[in-house]
Amino acid sequence: MSSAFSLSSGRGRGAARLAAAALVWGLATAGTIAAAGTATADEIPQNQGGATATIGDLKTYGSAVIHENGEDSWVSAGLFEMSVENGGMLQTYGVDLHSPTQRDARYQETSWNGTSLSGNAKAGRIRWILENSYPQVNDLAALAGKAGVTGLTEQDAAAGTQVAIWRYSDGADVDAAAPQAQKLADYLEKNARDLAEPEVSLTLAPAAVSGRPGERLGPVTVHTNAGSVTVTPPTDIAAGGVRVVDQDGRAVTSATNGSRLFFDVPAEGADGSTSLTVQASTTVPVGRAFTSETHSQTQILAGSSESTVSAAASANWAAKGAITALAAQKNCAKGGVDITAANKGDAAFTFELMGDEHTVAAGVSETLTIPLQEDQVYDFTIGGADGGGKRFKGVLDCKTQGGASGIAAQTLSEPSPASVGGSDGGTDLAETGGSGLTPVIAGAAIALVLVGGAVVVLVGRKQTPPQV
Template sequence: MISSFSAPFARRRGAARLAASTLVSGLVAAAGVIAAAGPAAADETTQTPGGATATMGGLKTYGAAVLHDGSGDQEISAGLFEMSVDGGGTLQTYCVDLHNPTQRDAKYHETPWSGTSLGANDDAGRIRWILQNSYPQVNDLASLATKAGIAGGLTEQDAAAGTQVAIWRYSDGADVDAVDPQAEQLADYLQKAARDTAEPEASLTLDAPAVSGHPGEPIGPVTVHTDASAVTVTPPLDAGITGVRIVGKDGKPVTTATNGTELFFDVPADAEPGSAELTVQASTTLPVGRAFTSESRSQTQILAGSSESTVSATASATWAEQGAVPALSAAKNCAKSGVDITVANQGDQAFTFELMGAEHAIPAGTTRTVTIPLQEDQPYDFTITGLQGAETRFTGLLDCQTWTAETSNLTTQTLSDPSPATVGGTTATDTNLAETGGSSATPIIAGTAIGLVVIGGAALVLAGRKENT
């Protein structure tokens, strides 16, 4: 796969990230719930709010750029990536994470800006303006060249390179220029003309992603938010056995929904304590400017164009007649440098749990959000025990800063440092390291990166510390 970064910068970022790979783990004890007869397998949940999921295909339309840094000038590739959407569809994206490598065949999911470095970037709205007013959204290259005052015209490669360079100047604060004069002139025009623009709405989400209640009563609402004309609603897989139905406000079964539709879980009054999940799916063109992130440390992307693509989202419900009835969900919160764990407890007793040395109590009949602080680039693995001993497991990676931000306040940490983010080296070899394509340097870059995995296992970890707000 081709990626848009130079060998020296790939090595720096890769070494720091590979060293910081110890999981942050938390086993949570819950009170006020019925004990299970035996240990329950954890239901693993990643912080995916819904939308499109895609696989990285590589850099498809690009030119050359030069990154200026204190260590010298580095030539890099700059342009449009392409990703294939699960279920059908194609996405075109630009990079907003210059110094982070791109992993081969990395899985990406649609993410709100708050879960990425864009959430804390005052210029994120200008990046979206660039996307809306340049290639490929503007595919009349003659018109684009005229607006930018380019006499010699633009090729697709020039347009992609110039657009990417302008984005990097805002996303990473990079001192970077396009090699081709036309591409550089386009980058300058876009940078100067960019105006603040609001974050686009998600292609498809459900609010709330987890609800709780009592059998015999409608449990919800779960509200559909989408730009699709309609979505299909799929009830729980075992609905025929449990009798759980998905209904609207009128109590009638629902198989399709539109933006704003409220869905409810209709659970039989004699149902045993348990849980169920619904899924909604649609086909739509995703809004330009949506962010895409990967849990495999692959560089963050921002959407530049979309074909008709498959999007989906899920929501769960938990129910019991008495006691604490918790429903759990999670989302990354880059503004607070952590993960928000939201607990909806519609039972008649408080739900208590301990995580990373702190005890939390969610009163009966309330919904509360607890932020778990983490360090940048920290993988995490939290397990919370809920109704009848059922375990919900949240895993992921906190990736909220660009390389420039991370290295501006480095400090040395050792294995003995305490929670919330014990950091350690690793001797594991990552066989899925980034490459730069279209260059004779590819084997050298890959070999150097693999060597750094071994070096990182024995070195002290350099990790950026951020204050928790």
């Protein structure tokens, strides 16, 4: 069975992004399948593992000026701080200059292919900037010498680095306000070279496996830069004695990069499903992207303390019929979400999604891309006749906003004299901005507005956000 929801256009990204959660652009489809399922749909996380963190304030920053459509907008530019779940701190810069950053938004380490960096031929230069500037290079005198400036402060270094990143992430015409920061930005932009995307800090592949009772389901391979990971076996009652073992059948409690893990399912066990998790402490590689499911600006990692990272994999087993392993991953190159269904059973796996019926033959694994519009929130379930199954939800955020519309924001703990932002008075965001926010007009008054507990400085007139 299926239930249809209207799909709205993903354009007009400024105010539309802030209202998207309330408008709930999306789709919901409950799929009919031939495989066994539980009474409640299990939500499938759409990440490949790694660090999960909550964003805080813009900690070290200066001012920058965006030049668009003959107007100038002043913004704050610099480093955010993020708190990692279960321990650790991250420092990040923003990509997608015109997008809002929601304080306390939850972020997940993500591959570039799941962000606006996908398809950006110059994304590798952003990683070079991160590797060769503040805070990775914390000798400010040495950094200033390379940029040909003197007296470089942390604020200048952060602002100059952010400006250089925006030039490559957004193609923005943006300058740092301070001369030292501007020279650093120019130096970084000119000297940047392409570097490869860094590897994930921790992931399991594949994220889902399936098979019959009495078999070892897998392998699930560990990929990590940590020296070792802790393996937490299934503890739920539904697991029914399932163990996590290596290829020789020995129980596993720890693993290393390249380790192959298996779910050892008892032969007499009833049909069911379970999952395992792995966790480690490591430094997240510089250049890893972080995205949120709450329309909060994509971040890119500039520095990491020793931090907790984790990943999970699921297993599904049945004695007969279709036996499926389902996984989901954003695919910005194709503008949608990839749903991978591997059928290890003896019957076809059939489900309906977005009005179309799909069939995965026995013994076959297929990947289906669900096309979505930019900024579209989605929530759909591929489930069994008893109402169980797998639920996939999220929001597609694959493009930089551009300066044609809307609101840009970053969280601020306090205003800097030259920072500005825009607000229509209805958000919980502190603002910094970009084009379409608050163009600077000579002699304009300065107003202080309290938004969500943070002070925001507005300069000039306030443009009306486009209607959605």
